[in-house]
């Protein structure tokens with residue numbers, strides 16, 4: 001299948017981000033731990049020039065723990081401050097405060113030398129749709145935080161959440177639309193549901209995902225459905241349809257239903273914790 005996607009609202013979202021970026025010191029970039037590179041938008045490097053940066057591997061509960069560690073090492077080796085988190089349960093969130101201090105050490109030192117004290121670091125959360133930005137802001141800011149409201153000299157309508165006296169968060173996350181030039185990245189984004197499902201053929205998506213899991217996690221698929229690998233992924237999808245009773249009128253297999261069920265099993269972690277992007281592959285590519 002040809003994975004292409006050009007959402008029309010991309011330019012507007014980018015303009016909004018450019019406006020907001022002027023107001024902040026720190027970018028907190030959320031990526032999906034199952035595809036830590038494919039879920040980054042390359043524009044972020046340009047947008048974030050001159051800003052302190054943190055990468056959070058979110059949905060780490062859905063990714064393989066040993067690959068989470070390897071991806072942490074990968075980002076650290078590039079000098080990027082990184083943590084693995086689960087925004088849904090709050091796991092790893094507490095450690096972010098220390099990471100913010102590390103990432104912003106230079107800025108804090110500059111402020112100190114200029115005699116500026118008690119000026120909080122201002123941060124914005126960015127990431128592609130569905131990566132967990134809103135869930136993260138809720139978990140990080142929590143109920144205890146108060147919105148600081150509009151400030152003089154700051155673009156009207158911007159809401160800041162004061163986490164403590166050292167850190168403020170812009171409460172609207174920056175949405176970066178996925179931008180990809182290669183088909184593989186598009187395919188990975190479609191697997192996790194970050195590309196509109198309406199533009200993909202679900203049966204083909206399921207077959208591509210099966211092909212990918214055949215090498216990465218063969219036992220997870222066999223174990224989940226109690227079946228063994230067939231020669232082709234199309235036959236495998238038929239097998240899943242049979243064992244899950246996806247049958248239409250006239251005893252015909254309902255492959256669309258089987259594809260939806262299988263894709264959903266993967267996305268929600270019912271096939272186990274699976275990382276689709278591997279560090280070595282990325283270094284080679």
Ligand code: G4P
Nearest residue numbers: 058059060085086087088128129130131132133134135136
């Ligand atoms: P966005 O603002 O970046 O678009 O993402 P949002 O927070 O709306 O999260 C998208 C989906 O990802 C939500 O699921 C959310 O619960 C889930 N999610 C966010 N962080 C994590 C995480 O660390 N682990 C897991 N497993 N899921 C996470 P949903 O199905 O759309 O909503 P809901 O049924 O969970 O409420």
